Amino acid sequence: MSKITQLLAREILDSRGYPTVEVFIALDTGEMVTASAPGGTSTGKHEAIEIRDGDMARMGGRGVKKAVAAINDVIRPMLIGQDPTRQTGADQILFNLDGTPNKSKLGANAILPVSTAVCKAGAACVRMPMYRYLKEKYGLTQNLKVPTPIFNLINGGAHGAGNLDFQEFHVIPTTNKPFNAALQLGVEMFMALEQVLISKNAIHSVGVEGGFAPNLFTNLDALELLMEAMKRTPYAFGQDLFFGLDVAANSIFKNGKYVIRDRQQPFSAKELTDYYKDLNQKYHIFSLEDPFAEDDWGAWKELTAELSDHVVIVGDDLLTTNKERLEKAVKEKSCTAILVKPNQIGTISETVEVVKIAKDANFQVIVSHRSGETNDDFIADFAVGMGAQYTKFGAPIRGERVAKYNRLLQIESELTPIVSPTTPLPAPTQ
Incomplete structure (x- = not known):
């Protein structure tokens, strides 16, 4: 011992x-x-x-x-x-x-x-490698696989500079791509987006999670920028990649209404639900994170009932990697996925318990960074060892984000069997 x-x-x-x-x-x-x-x-x-x-x-x-x-x-x-x-x-x-x-x-x-x-x-x-140790210790996955990355390419809200209401605008590769190909997609979309911003003489500084933080008139403008960037790549929308949003709705919830720059009048929860449905129709939104305030349980339940067949409804501030809040969300069918952040709960054991509850409820599991990160890459191993479906580590730039992506590349190489040459030997001469 x-x-x-x-x-x-x-x-x-x-x-x-x-x-x-x-x-x-x-x-x-x-x-x-x-x-x-x-x-x-x-x-x-x-x-x-x-x-x-x-x-x-x-x-x-x-x-x-x-x-x-x-x-x-x-x-x-x-x-x-x-x-x-x-x-x-x-x-x-x-x-x-x-x-x-x-x-x-x-x-x-x-x-x-x-x-x-x-x-x-x-x-x-x-x-033992960290990811394999976690798998053997907790048994929450049978097959080790690198999760699909969710790239935060445009930062708004508290992660931007007061430039947008919604906090994050995501690009999500299709899940059938190996991780190295998914990472390549994220990098090429980031590069294309930078060129789009330059061509428009837009500010292309980055926010705290590495995504661009341009000054735009509406939240829809950010989605249009992503559409334009995609057209500069070989990737097909709805096949190779999808869009997602982290609304971080606590920041737009004022006096019982939701206030965003896309219209002058505040939204009721029902009106905001309809707005999200329209966004899904136009932009094929794959995931919606924190679409309502953290204690607006009724609105969460209504949205999940109406959209969860087409959109992954992700609880972050709603759930805060908290066992009791997750159990309530499972019972009330308030969302379909959980964002897992170990520092929201405190210990690895408590985090693992939350992941187990989520998996037992058939929730999607997304292991996430925080805006203030270090070069510690533990959560990359944690995501693999827990059998998470997705990771959210920010844009594919900045050392504290890239450390996690590079660790996932290393894990992928360790999990990929080395194939021996199969070229047959020449037949012996007579």
Whole structure:
């Protein structure tokens, strides 16, 4: 049995330049691993709490020295000597030390990197790739396969610059493409979109998740840009690729109505449902994420009843990787897919439990990054090991996004059997 001999936390920076937490673990067998915590910009009120220092004289109040101290002073003594392959036991220690339903004592940004580092250490001590370790440990998939990527090519809302109401505009390759071909499609669509923006003298700076953040008049303009970009590629709309939206409707929900720039009058939930149906007719929308506010359960249920035969209805802020909220959504048929973000709940064990509930309910599983990422590529392995259908790691640029895509490429190569040459030997001469 391997044992944890060292566990240390420190403050590092995420992709936004905000402080976050990195954890180092060493084992008595010599293995060493690190893990770091991502952070969200657009966060649901039901997700686990990040602990920030609040000292406005340092890092704009965003420092994480309190979270680092919680790990080094409170968590570390309890995990030294523990077997890293006992993930449930380690996570139960973290759960008990915090003792709150939303991780508000120690903070999800303290708990998650510790839990992730323990998981990495467990895989390291049994000399197994992370994705295969997760598959063998939890048994949530029979066939290891790299999920289909969802590319966020245009950033709006909280991820843009106040340029659009909807937060993300997605390009989604068909699921029958191998990952390397799907990634190529995403890269070529990104390049084509950049050329379209340049040709229109539009601002082609990027948002926090790597997608372009142009100033546009309406949300439909963003979809039209994607259509124009697609025409510059060899790909066929509705065959090779589809579009998706993350509305992040919490940000457009005001006084019981939904307000977007596409029309002057606010939308009721019923009117917004009809608007989404029109979008699906025109743009063949494959997936709709957070189409309504996180507690507008009736609107979610109505939309799912009307559109789920044609569109994947994805809960992010609605569900926040939370067991109780997912069980409610399953019972009420409020959506058909879940966005899985480990830092929304705090530990790997809790995240796995949510994935299992989703799979048992035949929900699609989409493993997602956060807007504030690091180069930690754990979630790429997690997506494969859990048997997720999709990943959402942002645009195919910026190191913190590309790290995940490159890890998926590596996993794909490991899962692809090496084919021996089949050319027959020449017949012997007489």
